[in-house]
Amino acid sequence: MKPTVTAFANSPDQGRGLARDMQVRWALEEVCQPYDVRLVSFKEMKQPAHLALQPFGQIPTYEDGDLVLFESGAIVLHIAQTHDGLLPKDANARARAIAWMFDAHSTIEPPIVDLDIAEMLEDDKPWGKERLPLVEDRIRGRLKPLSVRLGDADWLDGDFSAGDLLMIGVLRRLAGSGILEEFPNLAAYVARGEARPAFQRAFEAQLTVFKAASGGR
Ligand code: GTB
Numbered sequence: 415m416k417p418t419v420t421a422f423a424n425s426p427d428q429g430r431g432l433a434r435d436m437q438v439r440w441a442l443e444e445v446c447q448p449y450d451v452r453l454v455s456f457k458e459m460k461q462p463a464h465l466a467l468q469p470f471g472q473i474p475t476y477e478d479g480d481l482v483l484f485e486s487g488a489i490v491l492h493i494a495q496t497h498d499g500l501l502p503k504d505a506n507a508r509a510r511a512i513a514w515m516f517d518a519h520s521t522i523e524p525p526i527v528d529l530d531i532a533e534m535l536e537d538d539k540p541w542g543k544e545r546l547p548l549v550e551d552r553i554r555g556r557l558k559p560l561s562v563r564l565g566d567a568d569w570l571d572g573d574f575s576a577g578d579l580l581m582i583g584v585l586r587r588l589a590g591s592g593i594l595e596e597f598p599n600l601a602a603y604v605a606r607g608e609a610r611p612a613f614q615r616a617f618e619a620q621l622t623v624f625k626a627a628s629g630g631r
Pocket of ligand 1: 426
C-alpha cells in the first residue's frame with residue numbers, strides 16, 4: 415500500500431516548492447517509494463477530519479496503514495528509518511545525521527521563519543523596518559558556523575542524508591532574500607541538493623499541482 419501525504423490545494427508559495435510537503439515528497443522520491451497526495455484547502459485543514467491527523471490544522475501529514483504522522487521532520491525521519499538510502503548504516507554516523515535533522519529544524523530554521531513573519535506580517539508596524547536587519551543578522555549568525563562546518567564538502571557529514579535533505583529544505587526558504595548568497599558554499603550546497611533527480615521529481619510534482627490550481631498558467 416502506498417502512503418498518502420497531504421499538501422496545499424492552493425499553495426501560497428506559487429509553485430516554488432517552499433511548503434513542507436516538499437521535504438516529504440523529496441524523501442519519498444529519494445527512497446523510490448511511490449505515494450499518493452491528498453490536496454487540502456485552507457478551510458479543510460481546519461475541519462475535524464484533518465485536525466484528527468494534524469492537531470494544528472497544517473500540512474503535511476502522512477498516512478501509511480495504521481500509522482498517522484504529522485511534523486515534516488518526524489515524517490522524514492520515519493521514511494529514512496524504514497527505507498534504505500537516507501541514513502547511514504553505521505550507528506554513530508546515523509546518530510550524527512539525525513542530529514543534523516534536528517539542527518535544521520531547531521537551530522537554523524527559527525530565525526528564517528522569523529524573517530518570513532517580519533516580511534509578511536510586521537512590515538507595516540512602526541518598528542517593522544527597524545527590526546528587519548536584526549532578524550537578518552540572527553540568520554547570518556546561524557549560517558556562518560554552518561558554512562564553516564560544511565567547508566568545501568558536498569554534504570554535512572559524509573554521504574547525502576536526511577540531515578542534508580531537511581537542511582536544504584530550510585535554506586531554500588531564504589530564496590530571494592540575498593542572504594544565502596553571502597555564503598557561497600551554502601548556496602552551492604542548496605544547488606547541489608536541488609540538482610538531485612529525486613528533488614527534481616518532487617519539485618515537478620508539487621509544481622503540477624500549482625499549475626493545475628492556477629488554471630495551467
Ligand atoms: N512544524 C510543522 C511541520 O514541520 O510539519 C509545521 C507545518 C507547517 O508550518 N505547515 C504550513 C501550514 O500548513 C505549511 S508549510 N500552514 C497553514 C496554516 O498554518 O494554517 C510552511 C510554509 C507555508 C507557506 C510558504 N510559502 O508560501 O512560501 C512556505 C512555507
